[in-house]
Amino acid sequence: MNRYASAPEAALQGSMRDFRTPKGANLLERVNAFYEWQNLRRENGLWPLGRSTEAGPRRACAARDDAGNRMEGVNFASQDYLSLSSHAAVAEAAQQAIRDYGVHSAGSPALVGNTTVSLALERKIGDFLHTDEVQLYPTGWAAGFGAIKGLVRNDDHIVMDALAHACLQEGASAATKNIHLFRHNDVEDVRAKLAKIRATDTENGILVVTEGLFSMDSDVPAIKALQDLAHEYNATLLVDVAHDLGNLGPDGRGHIGLQNMIGKVDVVMGSFSKTFASNGGFVAVNGRGVKEYLRFYSSPCTFSNAMSPVNAAIVLKAFEIIEQPEGRALRAKLMDNILNLRRQLGRNQLETYGEPSAIVCVKMGNEGLARLASRRLPELGLIANLVEFPAVAKGQARFRMQVMANHTPEDVALAARRLRAAHDAATAELAELATPQARAIA
Ligand SMILES: Cc1ncc(COP(=O)(O)O)c(C=O)c1O
Structure with missing residues (x-):
């Protein structure tokens, strides 16, 4: 039952990008235009962001939107890919750390x-990735931003995938004006950019930046080709493995492992917030000199408090599980669920992006349609995140379903059917509205 009578056209249009550079002399007044647009969406049930759950990230859960409306359903909006947040040994490690260290940072x-x-965690990650040294950070965001800002100076260059995560983009902007975005996963474009830079500048550094697995498209770069190219042009490669480390590949070493590049990538950066049941992040490098430099010249490490011992203990235990046969079994379960979800979505005539990974992005397209579909999910009993421009290209809105090892085949089947039902309901509703959005998809 749709509890909203209608959907004003303004709530189906526009994007967060419209408010990114507000104009006006008063910093606090000028941001209100965003709130007005957001609130129009909120009042019409079309603002699916900023929700809260009432318990941990379980396979089914209760949540509230930011207007306080409660929903309950199968949960494909958490990134606890291996379901380690509910693992008894992980919880016990956290409690032991509190007993040993207290709760401070x-x-x-x-x-x-x-x-x-x-x-111990730094050593564990170094062993896992076959790198000499690891520096921990309080979050993955801090690690991405901090690695770039720590290593790159004004006159250096950054050659970065156009779709790289915000922490990498913002680290780059803070470090230098010489940012060269390359076409997503396009190795030849990287070559062209590196050749052009080195044709006139052999004095300064170049950092090439990509991700092991892109979380909006679930696609993957050619890591070896990028590393070879970087070395050919005396550049350094950084790969952000936030989404694939621990949960993908038979041994959990993600695409770096699958591409036989373990121990061969210059800088590996990651987050613990997906697979490792904790806040935190890391940068893994070869050479003590690089680690020491980051520790004292990478602001989010130097001038921010460390990961708390509780978080470090959680992640250490998560790595131990990931390395054991149990980790392999959890990854196999996760992959079964991923393949099953992609199959079920296909059977329901819904299109998915990219390669099988814990992120299954489902095409909606038009933003108005996607917002109306998202509005239907609470009544249908599905919790899933809507992603729209500018996080993805205009007209390419999608649901980003995040799969967990503990999902059951029933959860997966329900999710696919409910998303189909939401899409159908939204299409009918949009047609009735007869708005330009409706005409655009007719
Ligand atoms: C690719 C990527 N890098 C970095 C981060 C930041 O990690 P964290 O959430 O630990 O700050 C995220 C996720 O939020 C991410 O998706």
């Missing part, structure tokens, strides 16, 4: 913020 890693457990 102890300070910056440049001062006394390290603990026995954070040092």
Whole structure:
């Protein structure tokens, strides 16, 4: 039952991009235009962001939207890919860390913020990735931003995938004006950019930046080709493995492992917030000199408090599980669910993007249609995240379904059917509205 009578056209149009550079002398007044647009969407049930759950990220859960409306359903909006957040040994590791260290963060890693457990975690990640050194950060965002800002200076260059994550883009903007975005996953474009830079500048550094798995399209770069190219042009490669480390590939080493590049990528950066049931992030490098430099010249490491010992203990335990046969079994379960979901969506005539990964993006297209479909999900019993411009290209709105190892085949089948039902209801509704949006998809 749709509890909303209609959908004003203005709530089906526009995007967050419209408010990115507000004009006006008063910094606080000029941001209100965003709130007005957002609130029109909220009042009409068309603002699916900023929701809260009432318990942990379980396969089915209750949540509230930011107007306080409760919903319940199968949960494909959490990124607990291996379901480690509900693993008893992980919870016990957290409790033991509280008993051993308390709940503080102890300070910056440049001062006394390290603990026995954070040092053990750094060694564990180094062994896992076959790199000499690892620096932990309080979040993945801080690690991405901090690695770039720590290494790159004004006159250096950054050659970055146009779809790289915001933490990488913002780190780049903070580090240098010499940013060269290359076409998504296009190795030849990287070559052209590197050749052009080196034709006139052999003095300054170049950082090439990509992700191991892109989370809006679930597609993958040719990591070896990028690393070879980087070395050919005396550049350094950074790969963000936030979404694939731990959960993809037989041994959990993600696409770096699948492409036989373990220990061969210059800089590996990652987040613990997806697979490792915790806040936190890391940068893995070869050479103590690079680690020490990051520790003291990468602001989010130097001037921010360390990951708390509780978080470090959670991630350490998660890595232990990931390396054991149990980790392999969880990854196999996750992949079964991923393949099943992609299959079921296909059977329901819904199109998915990219390669099989824990992120299954489902095409909606038109933003108005996608918002109306999203509005139907609470009544249908599905919790899923809508992604629209500018996070993805205009007219390419999609649901980003995040699969977990603990999902059951029934959860997967329900999710596919409910998304189909939401799409059908939204299409009918849009046709009735007879708006330009409706005409655009007719
Ligand atoms: C590709 C990528 N890099 C970095 C981050 C930031 O990680 P965190 O959430 O740990 O700050 C995210 C996710 O939020 C991400 O998707």
